Amino acid sequence: MVLSETLEEQxxxxxxxxxxxxxxxxxxxxxSENSEDLSAHMRLGFAYFQSNKLRLAKKEFQDVLKLQPKNNIAEEHLEKVNILSSKKKIRHESTAQYDPDVFIEIPGKTRIVHLVNIGKKEDLAGTSIGEKMLLKEKRRKLEVRTQHDEFIGNLPDDISKRLSYFIKNDSDYSTHIKEISLTDVVIFIREIVKGKKVNQYPSFPSNPHVMLSDIQHIDADTADGSDDDEDVDENEIDLTDETWEKYEQEKDLSSIVQLEDEEEEE
Incomplete structure (x- = not known):
């Protein structure tokens, strides 16, 4: 038993x-020790799948379904195998390490996003959780593509327009697959570098209503020359760190109090 547990960890x-x-x-x-080890069949099938050994992967997922007929994960992976096989599509073998730290959330600097207009099933079938993606602009929209330029999906319009603007102004982002099926794709976007022009604005504001209006403010500030180093207020709050969410909450509370005071005066 101890040996099996050690092998399972390995x-x-x-x-x-x-x-x-x-x-x-x-x-x-x-x-070889236990032919009915469900988890081992599942892991073996996934390892074969990642190695592009689709026929062997198919057998393992079928074995899982013999042991547990309604196993949703095995059914989905079997469907992926069948799609790739029918399209004669060679899956790009991935040796990337899965790093759970990639998905640590930071207010204002990261965002979990459901893609829209997702790609072909054969491209989704060959993509796995943790894979690094590319953001590419096309027809004024940001597309998510694999390292091999396969289309996975589009960012929603509001996030797409905001990030396009930030990227054009020297910002940079990393993108990884967080969840993926044949019908839904969720990605995790992290701010890596923020350009000087947009430095005082969060990449991902907690208030969705300012997603696009902020861009107009940035352009207005630039027209006024407020992004020059000599014009920066020493008391200005740095909105690039984790204080952004607290700052917005305090700002909203201040607006509410002011509104109540005006109503009392009336």
Whole structure:
């Protein structure tokens, strides 16, 4: 039992580090001890899938369904295998390590986004959680594409327009797949660098109503020359850090109090 638990930990570690060759070997060892190990069949199938060994992956997912007929994960992966096989599409083998720290949320600097107008099923089928994506502008929209230029989906219009503006003004972002199925894609976007012109504005405001109106304010400030170093107010709040959300809440509260005072005067 202790040996099996150790092998299982090693199998998980190998998968997390993208070492699919080792993951395949360890899970096969586990199955030689217990041919009905559901988790080992699932991990082995996924390792084969990541290694583009679709026929072997299909067998493992079918074995999972024999042991547990309504296993949704196995059904979905089997559908992916069938799509890739029918389209004769070669899946790009991924050796990228899965880093859970990539998905740490920071107010104003990160955003979880559901894509719209998602791509072809054969492209979605070949994409996995944790994979790094590219943001590319096309027809005034930001597209999410794989490292091999496969279209995955579009950002919603409001976020697309805001990030396009920020990127044109020397900002940079990293994008990773957080959740993916054949019908839905969720990505995680993180601010890496923010350009000087937009430095006083968060990439992802907590108030969705300022997503686009902020851009007009930025242009107005630039026209007034307020982005020059010598014009920066020493007491100005830095909205690029985690104080942004607290700042907005205090600003909203101040507006409410002011409104109540005006009503009392009337």
């Amino acid at each position: 199998a998980v570690d190998a998968a997390m580090s993208g070492d699919w060759k080792t993951a395949i070997k360890i899970n096969k060892d586990l199955l």
